[in-house]
Amino acid sequence: MNDEFQRRADEIIEAGRFIHGKGWAPATSGNFSARLADGRIAITVSGRHKGQLTPDDIMLIDAEGRSLDGKKPSAETLLHTSLYRRYPAMGAVLHPHGPSATLVSRLFRDEVVLEDYELLKALAGIATHESRIAIPIFPNDQNIPRLALRVEEYLELHGDIYGYIIAGHGFYTWGDSVADALRHVEALEFLFDLEIRLHGVKTL
Numbered sequence: 450m451n452d453e454f455q456r457r458a459d460e461i462i463e464a465g466r467f468i469h470g471k472g473w474a475p476a477t478s479g480n481f482s483a484r485l486a487d488g489r490i491a492i493t494v495s496g497r498h499k500g501q502l503t504p505d506d507i508m509l510i511d512a513e514g515r516s517l518d519g520k521k522p523s524a525e526t527l528l529h530t531s532l533y534r535r536y537p538a539m540g541a542v543l544h545p546h547g548p549s550a551t552l553v554s555r556l557f558r559d560e561v562v563l564e565d566y567e568l569l570k571a572l573a574g575i576a577t578h579e580s581r582i583a584i585p586i587f588p589n590d591q592n593i594p595r596l597a598l599r600v601e602e603y604l605e606l607h608g609d610i611y612g613y614i615i616a617g618h619g620f621y622t623w624g625d626s627v628a629d630a631l632r633h634v635e636a637l638e639f640l641f642d643l644e645i646r647l648h649g650v651k652t653l
């Protein structure tokens with residue numbers, strides 16, 4: 450079990466270096482988690498620099514988001530735990546603050562629609578560019594329980610999604626493993642950038 454925690458923590462640390470290296474988690478922003486087989490969750494400690502994570506910056510919480518080791522979990526922990534509740538097979542949640550995800554929420558109000566891109570096939574379960582997915586945009590909210598509820602209500606009404614954007618803030622995506630979630634981060638941030646260029650040009 451301890452081994453499993455160390456492995457997940459190492460994956461989170463590596464993901465943090467990659468995400469920060471791309472400029473998608475500046476100035477301590479972002480948070481990352483991975484679920485263990487027994488339902489406990491390894492998550493980043495609040496306020497730590499996500500490009501310079503060490504094993505001490507990864508802690509354990511229970512499924513309700515309560516600290517199991519006395520450390521203080523991410524301020525956005527409830528956004529992670531509500532996703533794990535919704536998706537029982539899911540293994541990891543990543544929340545970057547990339548510029549394209551942040552900027553695209555200034556161009557679109559309720560959702561970003563991604564369609565006819567070959568890179569959509571980087572998302573689990575998508576096999577053709579002839580696909581259309583909607584990524585909802587929720588208003589930013591310092592009240593995280595209220596924001597988590599809003600996301601849960603959206604999922605209840607609209608069904609499964611690949612991620613969501615918090616306006617002017619960043620986005621959440623997830624996957625069966627840290628590697629899957631990281632692929633989703635990379636694909637979505639890239640596709641958001643394309644939509645900015647496409648619609649930015651159109652509005653000139």
Ligand SMILES: CSCCC(=O)C(=O)COP(=O)(O)O
Nearest residue numbers: 478479480495496497523524
């Ligand atoms: C400096 S960014 C503001 C907080 C935030 O949005 C974030 O993602 C990081 O918060 P955490 O408590 O997880 O470090």
Ligand SMILES: [Zn+2]
Nearest residue numbers: 478479618619
């Ligand atoms: Zn954030």
